[in-house]
Amino acid sequence: MRSERDARGWSQADAVRVMRAKSSSNLPTDSTLLRNWRRWESGESRPDDFYAPIIAAAFDTVTAAFFPKARPNRDDELLSATGMDTLEFLGRLRISDVSSVTLEAIRITAERLCCDYSCADPHELHAEGTAWLRRITSLLDGRLTLSQHREILVLAGWVALLVGCVDFDLGRRTASEATRRAAYSLGQEAEHAEITCWAAELAAWAALTQGNYRGVIDTVDPMLEVSRSLRVGVQLTAQRAKAWARLGERREAEAALADGRAILERLDHPANLDNHFVIDAQKFDFYAMDCCRVAGEDRLAESYAREVIRNATRADGSVRNPMRVSEAHLTLAVVAVRNRDLEMALDEGMRAFAGKRRSLPSLVWIAGEAAREMIERYPGDPRTRVYTDQLRSLSIE
Template sequence: MPPTLMTTISAEIEAHCGHRLLKCRRLAKGWTVARAVAAAHQLVETRGLAKVGLSERSWKDWEAGVLPSPDYQDLLCRLFATSPVQLGFARDYSPTAADGTSPLGSGNGLDGTLLEGKAASTSAGSRTLMEVEPTKRRDAVKLAGLAMAAPVAAAQILEQAATEAMEFTRQAEATSLGSGTLDHLDLAITEFNRAYSIKPPRAVFDAVMDYRRKVDRLMKAPHTHRQERELLTFAGWLSELLAWLAHDLGDARTGLAFATDALVHGQEAGHGQLCAWAMDAAASINLYERHPHKARLAVAKGLAEASARHPLTVRLHAQAARAAAADGDAEGFTTAFHAAEDAHRSLPTCAPRRFGMDVMPLADYALTSYPATSFIWLGQAEEARQHAERALATYKAAPKASRSPSREAIARIDLAMAHALSGAPEDAVALGHQALDSTRVVDSVRHRASDLTSFLTRRFPRRPEVEGLRDRLAALDANARRALPAAGPDA
């Protein structure tokens, strides 16, 4: 887009919508905040500039009126190929040749012609206002009782009101949060989510729980209304992660408590996507606790909050299919799974990211591994085998950052169950051992492995290879219990 056209579009947005100039420039480019932040990081990388820790939260602060540092002002000017004046960061006091005033003096970035047009429009509109406003103003003053006060008293009232207005402003801006606190929380939650699949759940749980307590203390200390919404969101994301970690540690009660906490904080923050992720966790936990009806209720709450064109919607429909299969409802499984497939076909080509990670693999996994488990519960061995093999192939093709050792282990157990249902215990036992070789044998893996060994023991009693797998799982369960503290995780 030519710079002059960009300036004109930005000016029109400012004139008609009243946004600050930085937001007008972004909207003129057709960017979301996330896209603008990504473009800034790309510019830094392309131009070899100094690395920055720019986040969506910081960008929104700037659009709300917070002045960026000089370094960030320079980056934004480079990004939009313009000056600080046209982004609202400075004023131009240089005179023009025509009338000795600056066309940018108002800081709105409009050229002289547009300024005249805007002034003419305001002047034309003011004639109508002049006919109506005096009567309304007198009525309003009478209602407030100000018209009955003597001139001196009225002046005192207005002076007191000015003092109160300043106090209102001071209280609205009062906060105990340091300038970098929210950015720090954003980075910390990102790192926790990256560590989730690669570090022991006990260690991650303790670290995340510590931050959840810190956020709770920050919420009880003075902060602005804008900061409150962000703190509610951070608290919700931490609780959503704690729900999964508690589930991995084998404590369903704690996991469901944190899932509920994440839902409530997401609702208070008006963050529908957070609510949907929280209910995804609740659905999984309830399924492992053999409460498919509760899982279905959680899915319904999540779908009410999730965007129709988000990979999470695919996952939630697949969760509903899995819950129906666990309930023995073959028709309900088919309906929900077709809904998941339809949602997957409508996903955008550019998938959203969650804490810097691509969430599309989660949708792909839900369409392969979830039905594999479902077909096992429905007793359909061949369909289970096909989907389990696809799930393993999906994991192998996924980027390293998106790999999940525990989910891959569960896919191997699903494939083992399919072989067991088909009457091939040797293959089932071999796959069971491969699953237990995983670097992350959490409670859900051991839970599914227990289903496998129980089925093999019933179907193929006194087979030494089956007893060997069962003994290995028993040893892993004993080690896991010893690794936990005497009391359950602090909820």
């Protein structure tokens, strides 16, 4: 709470006033709120379920991101869930045995693939995802009940989305677009709004990294109404906010972020935060970080970036979300350049490039924005040349 308050240049009394302005309920006197704030900020006590959403709103974020709950343990071992090992599972798929146990095994496999997205080697994940997509879709030619047919369409849709995302990360735009269209068709046939919305989100992501900001908005807008009760709605509004920010429309960007925040607040906390297609509340800081950086709100951008890095780093120092961390380091690089500290900017930029798991189009896009800041302020400095040479060395297949 203190670091967020400091990033905005607020006193504790200022924070209390903003908190009151964000509340739709009657609150105690300012002196009482100020005493509570001091206790909360010192760690003496924790805000309860009434105050936590108001405090989160005061900092333009969501409750689950500002006051995160412990991540639940999950046991998704195929054997423990179904009684089958992988060899038996594959044998059943070969003979098109679509029993309830086989469907459960496919669900577990699709979930595992989506959970591997952030950290697995992208080439290996792509190969595995493609193989499973073929196996799952081959079942559609067998004898199925209507409910089985729909569920296999849905599971194939999720795996197709995953493969499309990995294709995109590897710079294979044509392949990514083909797989995205397949996922969209599977979602339409299954009448599964979340899959069709995610397919649209992937198109918006591609348009964003190509600088087609109006295209992002045109892609997202038709999906807004249907996605307002879905987690993908948060991601769609985030892409919309990023596009508006780069078009210089700050109010539109803030409104889009507010829409995403409202969706998150209405939804329950997800059981599995590792799944790429499950939006966790802490990712909201990642969206806000991008918009603040583009808008020139450097103190807030830096605060969000450090929070993104902290939330993405496990207790043992390993990184849970390396792609988010890379963009956070690029944000810190931009802030450092604007503060006339090119040495720190170069250091943060090199950290961003060092990540092994990365989305090349996104990384090149954000790193390019950082390069423009460096070239504008330090056009002839050898350190700028080191950074731009490293950026040029990022190869896209």
